[in-house]
Each structure stands twice: as C-alpha cells, then as structure tokens.
Amino acid sequence: xxxxxxMRLALSAAWKYQLLTYPNPSVGAAALDRQGRxxxxxxxxxxxAPHAEINALYDxxxxxxxxxxxxxxxxxxxxSDEIHNFLRERHGGLFEGATLFITLEPCAKEGxxxxxxxxxxxxxxxxxxxxxxxxxxxxxxGGKYLSDRGVAVTRGVCIKECAALSEPFNVWLRRAxxxxxxxxxxxxxxxxxxxxxxxxxxETHSLRALCDLLVVGGATVRADRPILDARRVNAKAPNAQIxxxxxxxxxxxxxFNVADRRVVIxxxxxxxxxFILIEGGANLLNYLADQIDWVLxxxxxxxxxxxxxxxxxxxxxxxxxxxxxxxxxxxxKVAR
Ligand SMILES: [Zn+2]
Numbered sequence: 001x002x003x004x005x006x007m008r009l010a011l012s013a014a015w016k017y018q019l020l021t022y023p024n025p026s027v028g029a030a031a032l033d034r035q036g037r038x039x040x041x042x043x044x045x046x047x048x049a050p051h052a053e054i055n056a057l058y059d060x061x062x063x064x065x066x067x068x069x070x071x072x073x074x075x076x077x078x079x080s081d082e083i084h085n086f087l088r089e090r091h092g093g094l095f096e097g098a099t100l101f102i103t104l105e106p107c108a109k110e111g112x113x114x115x116x117x118x119x120x121x122x123x124x125x126x127x128x129x130x131x132x133x134x135x136x137x138x139x140x141x142g143g144k145y146l147s148d149r150g151v152a153v154t155r156g157v158c159i160k161e162c163a164a165l166s167e168p169f170n171v172w173l174r175r176a177x178x179x180x181x182x183x184x185x186x187x188x189x190x191x192x193x194x195x196x197x198x199x200x201x202x203e204t205h206s207l208r209a210l211c212d213l214l215v216v217g218g219a220t221v222r223a224d225r226p227i228l229d230a231r232r233v234n235a236k237a238p239n240a241q242i243x244x245x246x247x248x249x250x251x252x253x254x255x256f257n258v259a260d261r262r263v264v265i266x267x268x269x270x271x272x273x274x275f276i277l278i279e280g281g282a283n284l285l286n287y288l289a290d291q292i293d294w295v296l297x298x299x300x301x302x303x304x305x306x307x308x309x310x311x312x313x314x315x316x317x318x319x320x321x322x323x324x325x326x327x328x329x330x331x332x333k334v335a336r
Pocket of ligand 1: 051106107114115116117
C-alpha cells in the first residue's frame with residue numbers, strides 16, 4: 001500500500017512533463033530517507049536534462065545535507081555530468097538506507113547523460129522500487145545491475161499506471177506517436193477567440209517546438225489564417241502539414257511565412273517515426289481518428305461563448321486529469 005502511495009507521487013510529478021521530455025520517456029521519482037520520511041518528489045523535465053531519479057537525489061541531498069555550503073555548490077551545477085559527479089564524490093553517506101521510487105527502470109547505460117543505476121548503487125541506496133521495466137533494450141538492465149550489487153529491488157508497483165505514463169515512448173520506439181490537441185470551454189465550444197490561459201498556451205508552444213510535424217486542417221488554415229509557431233517559448237516553429245486535397249491556399253497566410261519551416265499539403269497523414277501533433281476541430285479529429293493515439297484537451301471553465309463545438313464519435317479512456325494555471329488539462333487515449 002505504501003509503495004503504491006509513493007509511486008503515485010512519482011507518477012503525478014512525471015505527468016506534468018508528459019511529452020515535454022520527447023524523445024525520452026516521461027519518468028517520475030520519489031525518495032525516502034532511512035527513517036522512511038519522504039524527502040523528494042521529482043521528474044525528468046527535458047531530454048538531455050537529468051533523469052527523474054537524479055533530480056530526486058538532488059532534492060534529497062539538499063534536504064538531508066546539514067552543510068549549506070555543500071548544497072549551495074550543488075545548486076550551482078547545471079549539467080547532468082556535473083550533478084552525477086558531485087553526488088558520487090560528495091554524498092557523504094547521506095543516502096545510506098534510503099529508498100527510491102522510480103516509475104521506469106533506471107538506465108544501466110550512458111546515453112545523453114551518465115547512467116543512473118551505477119550512481120544509485122554507489123550512493124548506498126538500500127531499496128529501489130520500480131514501476132515498469134525499460135522497454136528500450138539498449139538501456140534496460142538497471143534493475144538487475146542494482147540487485148547484483150546488493151540493492152533490494154521491487155518491480156511492478158503501479159505497473160499499469162507506469163506503463164500508461166510511458167506509452168508514448170513505447171510507441172515512438174516503433175512508429176510515430178500521434179497526439180490530437182485542442183482547447184475548449186466547458187460547453188465544448190472551440191471558436192471565437194482565445195480559450196486557454198497563459199500556462200496552457202506556453203505548454204502548447206513547447207509541444208509544437210518538440211514535435212516532428214504539426215498537422216492542421218485546410219478549413220482551419222483558410223478561416224483562421226494561423227501562424228502556428230513556437231514564439232511563446234522562443235523556439236523554432238515546427239514543420240507543418242495541412243490536411244487538404246486542394247493546394248490553392250493564399251500564401252500570405254502567416255503559417256506559410258515562418259523562417260526554417262517546411263509546409264506540405266496532402267490529403268492524408270503519412271506516418272513515419274517521431275511525434276506528430278495535430279491541432280484542429282471536430283472534422284479533423286474524426287477524419288484522423290484511426291491514426292490518433294492520445295488526445296490532450298485544455299479546458300477553460302466558461303459555460304457560455306462560442307458557436308462551434310467539438311465532437312468525437314469514438315470512446316475515450318481517461319489517462320490523467322490535472323490543472324495548469326486556470327485550465328483543466330485532460331489526457332485520454334482513443335479506445336480501439
Ligand atoms: Zn537514467
């Protein structure tokens with residue numbers, strides 16, 4: 001029961017960064033000290049940044065270390081390499097008897113960052129609780145690495161929830177992962193002006209910056225004349241595809257005039273690899289239903305306004321509900 005409780009804290013932290021870690025999986029971690037006191041809950045926040053368990057160990061070090069000059073040194077470090085080296089060299093036995101909860105098996109091999117499992121073993125962590133095993137065969141083996149070195153390893157805690165959390169990663173290891181995103185009022189309308197709050201809009205721009213292809217419908221492009229860039233996060237605009245059989249678009253529409261962007265116009269979505277983000281209304285959602293893996297809805301608490309509502313013929317399975325600023329944020333899976 002307690003294992004599940006702490007694993008769910010790790011899951012909550014990870015969901016805040018869902019897809020924002022692309023092409024890495026979303027991962028969360030929590031740490032308990034030797035008395036079983038919760039001392040850290042954190043997540044992997046971006047590809048190339050420290051992994052979830054390293055962020056949790058970082059926070060735990062700051063909580064446990066009595067020497068404030070040491071914690072100030074750690075807080076001054078930026079790169080994963082520096083943080084790994086600091087923790088390995090200066091842990092001073094603080095983590096002996098500690099327990100780590102990680103939604104995904106810790107990595108056993110070096111990738112963009114140094115491997116986590118060897119560091120965890122070197123720190124004297126007593127027990128590691130793992131949600132799901134790493135589906136990436138190149139990085140897997142962290143659990144075995146730890147148990148071979150005397151760390152108590154428990155696997156499969158909240159395995160269904162941990163598997164759902166990292167499902168996009170599982171998908172893009174094999175094929176493209178397709179997300180349909182929209183913003184609506186509580187009355188399901190999606191038209192007539194801005195709907196999302198600042199934080200939800202910022203997050204949308206972050207997802208655009210990360211995706212391999214942004215897909216929109218031809219009718220939306222003609223009616224709304226969007227730009228569909230990532231300016232709110234100062235990032236490069238994604239390449240775009242307009243789903244349309246007709247190619248006679250007014251080329252002064254802003255989305256055609258963004259630097260370093262390719263725009264293709266085609267009636268069908270050609271799936272390859274990567275992360276595909278679709279932004280649109282009911283027509284596009286229903287038209288592409290068979291190819292959509294997940295949907296993401298930002299909902300604002302207005303019950304009036306707008307005329308055009310979104311609707312979908314398929315059943316959705318709820319994955320996660322959170323808040324972001326003044327909006328609700330709902331993740332769901334298209335039922336097959
Ligand atoms: Zn790792």
